[in-house]
Amino acid sequence: MTKKKSGRKKNFAPPTLGRRIMGWSITGAICLGLVYGAYDLFQFCVRSDLFMVKEVRILGTELLTKSEILREMDIPARVRLWQIEPERIEAALIRLNLVDSVQVRRVLPQTLAVEVLERKPVARWQDPATHEVYVLDEKRWLLATLGELEERMTRNGISRREIGPLPLIVCDRSVRGWAPGDRLDVDGLEDVLNTYDVLWTRGENWIASIDRFEYVDALHGWKIKCREVAEEIRLGRTNLTQRLGKIDPVWRLLESEEIRVAYIDLRFDEQGVAIKPLNIGVMEWMELTNRETSTERMIG
Numbered sequence: 502m503t504k505k506k507s508g509r510k511k512n513f514a515p516p517t518l519g520r521r522i523m524g525w526s527i528t529g530a531i532c533l534g535l536v537y538g539a540y541d542l543f544q545f546c547v548r549s550d551l552f553m554v555k556e557v558r559i560l561g562t563e564l565l566t567k568s569e570i571l572r573e574m575d576i577p578a579r580v581r582l583w584q585i586e587p588e589r590i591e592a593a594l595i596r597l598n599l600v601d602s603v604q605v606r607r608v609l610p611q612t613l614a615v616e617v618l619e620r621k622p623v624a625r626w627q628d629p630a631t632h633e634v635y636v637l638d639e640k641r642w643l644l645a646t647l648g649e650l651e652e653r654m655t656r657n658g659i660s661r662r663e664i665g666p667l668p669l670i671v672c673d674r675s676v677r678g679w680a681p682g683d684r685l686d687v688d689g690l691e692d693v694l695n696t697y698d699v700l701w702t703r704g705e706n707w708i709a710s711i712d713r714f715e716y717v718d719a720l721h722g723w724k725i726k727c728r729e730v731a732e733e734i735r736l737g738r739t740n741l742t743q744r745l746g747k748i749d750p751v752w753r754l755l756e757s758e759e760i761r762v763a764y765i766d767l768r769f770d771e772q773g774v775a776i777k778p779l780n781i782g783v784m785e786w787m788e789l790t791n792r793e794t795s796t797e798r799m800i801g
Contacts (some may be wrong), residue, residue, distance in 0.1 A: 521627035552582045555611040561619050564653045582607050598681045623698045626670040628679045639694040640675040641685045707752035730755050737768040
């Protein structure tokens with residue numbers, strides 16, 4: 502015969518005051534230990550050399566030297582990684598005329614990475630007052646004097662071929678004190694320089710023949726003076742990017758047929774390209790292109 506379990510619940514006595522005090526003491530001791538441990542770890546990080554900057558890694562520079570970058574960064578010889586202010590360093594470096602953009606990153610445990618994008622010289626311009634020659638980028642910024650650029654290239658082992666031919670920009674500007682950091686404000690110049698840079702990078706043959714870009718006036722716009730095949734290329738003042746893109750096939754045709762021309766006129770857009778040959782007769786031209794006018798021969 503089994504005993505029936507009693508339906509009465511067991512009553513547990515509440516913890517005594519002594520037990521409560523003991524529990525609070527243990528909990529408090531654990532919390533205090535955690536706080537002290539965190540504080541001790543913080544002090545270790547602050548005082549130790551574990552996060553001391555041991556390397557400044559500079560990427561993307563060709564014309565600028567590491568010593569120039571470090572001088573502008575102006576960081577102490579002994580500094581911990583968490584003490585570095587990337588925004589301050591970026592603001593200091595962006596003031597250099599040859600710097601287009603910069604990014605500073607902390608790389609644990611001891612490295613500071615500085616990524617620099619330099620401005621690329623694409624042309625040169627002569628100050629009408631001082632006759633000093635400056636180099637400028639595709640955004641029209643004067644970067645440095647030509648002499649300074651050549652010194653940098655020699656010092657850093659950069660060949661002129663890597664930089665490019667740097668055609669001359671001819672335009673009337675106000676006579677004032679020009680200096681690196683100034684910007685040329687000429688209608689259409691940025692389109693011309695941007696497209697020229699793209700075509701040079703692409704390796705189009707005719708680019709190497711450019712001697713200078715000339716700004717005629719607000720009505721006639723731009724023209725290009727060349728050393729081979731064509732004496733000049735007329736661009737005008739609108740659709741400059743599209744017009745510059747049309748030169749290469751025309752140039753290759755003239756070069757392959759050994760035809761020299763007084764000019765290549767690109768201002769007709771949809772109608773084609775007008776040229777004035779110097780060493781080919783009308784009949785020969787008609788056989789070559791199946792098109793001609795009384796004063797100009799058309800392609801396209």
